[in-house]
Amino acid sequence: MSAAGALDARLRPQIQALRDRDLHRQRRVVDGSHGARIRVDGRDCVNFCANDYLGLAADPRLAEAARASLARDGTGSGAAALISGHNREHRALEEALADFLGAEAALLFSSGWAANLGALRALAGPDTHLCADALNHASLIDGVRLTKAPYARVTHADAAAFDAALGNAPDAAIAVTDGVFSMDGDVAPLPELAGVCARRGATLYVDDAHGFGVCGPDGRGSLAAAGLSHADVPVYVATLGKSLGASGAFVAGSRTLIDYLVQKARTWVFSTAPPPALSAAARAGLAVLRSEPERLAALHANIAHFRAGATERGIRLGPPDGAAGEHAIQPLLLGDAGRTMAASRALFERGYWVAGIRPPTVPAGTSRLRLTLSAAHTREQIEGVLDALHAVLAPQAEPA
Numbered sequence: 001m002s003a004a005g006a007l008d009a010r011l012r013p014q015i016q017a018l019r020d021r022d023l024h025r026q027r028r029v030v031d032g033s034h035g036a037r038i039r040v041d042g043r044d045c046v047n048f049c050a051n052d053y054l055g056l057a058a059d060p061r062l063a064e065a066a067r068a069s070l071a072r073d074g075t076g077s078g079a080a081a082l083i084s085g086h087n088r089e090h091r092a093l094e095e096a097l098a099d100f101l102g103a104e105a106a107l108l109f110s111s112g113w114a115a116n117l118g119a120l121r122a123l124a125g126p127d128t129h130l131c132a133d134a135l136n137h138a139s140l141i142d143g144v145r146l147t148k149a150p151y152a153r154v155t156h157a158d159a160a161a162f163d164a165a166l167g168n169a170p171d172a173a174i175a176v177t178d179g180v181f182s183m184d185g186d187v188a189p190l191p192e193l194a195g196v197c198a199r200r201g202a203t204l205y206v207d208d209a210h211g212f213g214v215c216g217p218d219g220r221g222s223l224a225a226a227g228l229s230h231a232d233v234p235v236y237v238a239t240l241g242k243s244l245g246a247s248g249a250f251v252a253g254s255r256t257l258i259d260y261l262v263q264k265a266r267t268w269v270f271s272t273a274p275p276p277a278l279s280a281a282a283r284a285g286l287a288v289l290r291s292e293p294e295r296l297a298a299l300h301a302n303i304a305h306f307r308a309g310a311t312e313r314g315i316r317l318g319p320p321d322g323a324a325g326e327h328a329i330q331p332l333l334l335g336d337a338g339r340t341m342a343a344s345r346a347l348f349e350r351g352y353w354v355a356g357i358r359p360p361t362v363p364a365g366t367s368r369l370r371l372t373l374s375a376a377h378t379r380e381q382i383e384g385v386l387d388a389l390h391a392v393l394a395p396q397a398e399p400a
């Protein structure tokens with residue numbers, strides 16, 4: 001057997017084990033842009049699983065900004081930012097983000113994953129006491145593990161549990177949480193967490209990938225929504241590939257924090273700077289967010305319309321232990337992975353692309369459909385997916 005054959009022989013049973021448990025995953029291929037209407041595996045459907053909350057991913061103004069940058073700046077940045085890769089476009093985006101958020105400074109990373117690994121590893125060492133919400137995003141979990149610090153996995157969205165976990169901490173402690181939880185659509189109790197951290201002398205670290213550009217006044221995110229500032233929450237991470245329709249991520253905070261990360265964040269120091277054109281696209285997205293508040297209003301009207309329509313049809317939305325929130329992420333709990341994927345396939349047959357979410361993304365027994373709303377959805381599309389959900393889920397309500 002060849003070396004590659006030997007490796008395959010070791011991998012194949014693990015793949016089969018996933019198939020046996022309805023946990024095997026596959027990609028569908030999209031032709032063209034990733035808007036609300038989307039062509040998938042050769043058929044047209046309506047997309048209810050993207051994180052493109054403002055409908056900017058397919059906006060021609062972002063593409064035009066990227067095209068202008070490509071013509072001027074070329075494709076590659078050529079090196080890491082500290083060597084020769086830091087372009088005027090990167091700098092302009094960092095300044096625009098800091099200005100929008102009311103933070104002193106911001107630092108661009110090539111992805112949210114890189115931002116969390118880099119920032120956590122830089123800020124925490126083996127002597128740091130870390131407390132992390134049990135439902136944090138996978139990149140926060142891996143970032144926390146990478147620090148080698150002992151860490152407490154704290155009951156989801158429970159400020160008292162954070163308080164108790166921080167109570168035993170020696171000096172340096174960091175509390176890490178999503179702002180809006182990516183699979184549940186609920187929010188962290190940020191005012192309470194900020195209070196707990198202030199009392200315990202701990203640093204609050206918020207990953208707002210799903211809150212930035214979505215909630216709070218002007219879409220400034222979870223801190224603004226909670227009436228908090230960057231003085232209360234020293235480390236704020238958000239991504240550019242979701243509401244802003246581009247790609248990449250950033251950390252926002254004090255000038256000192258950003259200067260420290262420039263020295264220490266390994267996923268930033270040792271990684272090629274992103275293409276300048278992506279920063280140009282993200283900055284164009286930010287400009288649209290600021291100049292067209294009606295987009296944010298349309299998103300929230302669509303969320304409210306979806307929720308009201310679900311209630312009318314007797315469709316129960318929400319995470320395992322709670323009621324559905326008013327966020328663009330609306331989970332519909334089905335429990336079993338096989339049943340969830342069957343429902344997702346049935347919806348696809350009807351022309352609606354709705355992701356089925358299974359372990360290990362969510363805990364076993366909490367598989368779900370995860371619907372995401374966008375400012376770009378029409379009322380007809382929302383009514384359509386609700387009717388399709390009603391039809392696909394209805395048989396389950398009848399006695400066997």
Ligand SMILES: *Cc1c(COP(=O)(O)O)cnc(C)c1O
Nearest residue numbers: 111112113137139182209239248
């Ligand atoms: C999507 C996401 C990330 C990762 O960001 P990428 O830019 O896609 O790598 C990090 N944290 C949260 C909460 C996310 O939802």
